[in-house]
Amino acid sequence: MTSTADVVLKVVFSLMIAINFLGNSLVIVVVMRYRRMQTPMNYLLAHLALADLLFAVFFIPRRLLITEFQHPSGWVGDFLCRTFTHANLSWVASVAAVITLLIIAWERYHAIIHPHKSLGRLTKRKLRKLIIMTWILSFIFLLPETYVISYSDEKKGCAFFFPDWLGKADSVLWLFAIGLFPL
Numbered sequence: 001m002t003s004t005a006d007v008v009l010k011v012v013f014s015l016m017i018a019i020n021f022l023g024n025s026l027v028i029v030v031v032m033r034y035r036r037m038q039t040p041m042n043y044l045l046a047h048l049a050l051a052d053l054l055f056a057v058f059f060i061p062r063r064l065l066i067t068e069f070q071h072p073s074g075w076v077g078d079f080l081c082r083t084f085t086h087a088n089l090s091w092v093a094s095v096a097a098v099i100t101l102l103i104i105a106w107e108r109y110h111a112i113i114h115p116h117k118s119l120g121r122l123t124k125r126k127l128r129k130l131i132i133m134t135w136i137l138s139f140i141f142l143l144p145e146t147y148v149i150s151y152s153d154e155k156k157g158c159a160f161f162f163p164d165w166l167g168k169a170d171s172v173l174w175l176f177a178i179g180l181f182p183l
Contacts, residue, residue: 013060020056024049040122044104047131051097059090071158077151081158088146095138098178103130141177144170 027049031042071077071085082088107122122130144166152159162170 017056017060020053024053040127043127044100048097048100051093051100054093055090059087073151073153081149081151082146086149086158088142092138092142095141096134098182099134099137102182
């Protein structure tokens with residue numbers, strides 16, 4: 001990449017981080033600060049804002065610093081690949097955002113189709129459990145990728161070392177669980 005293109009890319013990503021941080025932080029602050037805004041739906045929107053904010057915090061800086069960062073090898077490199085430098089934490093936040101959108105769609109469906117039934121109504125207690133389950137499921141979803149990624153001396157960076165069957169299973173899981181099912 002040319003130095004001009006590199007500078008433009010870094011400026012654009014920096015603006016994206018600033019806009020993401022400002023917008024999502026405002027959503028979270030408004031919902032948490034004003035009692036009138038503390039409804040289950042607004043908590044879900046604040047949770048979605050948090051997941052989007054975490055995605056940007058863990059993903060975009062990786063793209064900004066990729067040219068300046070010399071990845072260490074050994075167990076430190078493996079640890080960094082599994083946590084920060086290959087963006088697994090940002091993918092956890094991304095999966096949490098998808099699950100949160102599914103919960104919002106489910107809640108809205110029940111509010112519109114069955115407005116007088118309490119089956120789909122979210123209480124704060126149900127919501128708390130759903131949010132905790134969202135993050136647990138997100139971490140579980142990323143376990144296969146976290147398990148097989150490590151530092152590669154040949155590539156001088158992070159690489160997946162999937163057994164053939166696990167790589168295919170992981171691809172199918174992403175396709176159906178994060179792609180087609182939410183659609």
